[in-house]
Amino acid sequence: MSSVDPNRRPSNAGRYLFLLILGLVLGVVATVMAMRALEQRKDHFPEALMHVQQWHMGQLKGDMEQNRCNATDVLPHLQALRLSANDLEAAFPDLRDDARFKTAASAMRAAADKAVANPPLTCEGVGAAMKSLGESCKACHQDFRG
Template sequence: MSDPNPGTVARKGNGSRYLFLFLLGLVIGAVGVVMALRAWDARKDHFPESLMHVQGWHMGQLSKAVEQNRCAATDTLPHLKALRTTADDLERAFPGLADDQRFADAASKMRGTLDGALASPPLNCTAVAALNKDIGADCKACHQDFR
């Protein structure tokens, strides 16, 4: 068969090209947004958040010790020492709150509770549970005011 209009050329649509460029732009834009968000996050100070996570983990370990009935001083003292050590960094972790008297009092009260626990370690699960409740109350007092 012969073409009735030999001078006309069949035209293909450019839709697939536009779709490809649109998808390529979306991918490049998504990569750019992720890179920008990661750069923004890298500039943030993660110390306060990390300090709270570490303290929370040690509090959780004390709770687990009570649940597992493993409340000897050898099981609880490492966590109490770690909590006391990290309590020294509370003002440094939150420099914007260091001048607030309520924050300073809450941090001091927590250190006092931990100092008392280290001076006279709890020797049974009832005492560990009570101590964990006291430490939690010190944490809660601060979190209610400043979270």
């Protein structure tokens, strides 16, 4: 004889556990999809511009560390920094009318103009150009990066 009660119903715990896990999985998938959709709507230009400028500054630093400070080594990076400085206001349209931002962008262009007009021929000159460019970057970042 079996001791199973014929009036007892089987437990629904397994079904509830399955539905809970299914709900969690669907919630995670929906959250990831929503986050990706929001990310696609974001303007990547400002961040990309800053990455490009940072990369060129890094290349200049690397050239200095390797004692490759000829004008032919550093001038392309200085020119790229100057060219990208033209896009600062376009990259940050919310700050376009801010006087501090205009001043900082103008200072960046002036530092790059000076470095391109008189390309450094020594590593000390590259260091001085990088310092001038870095100070203009730092001034803007202090005011607007937070």
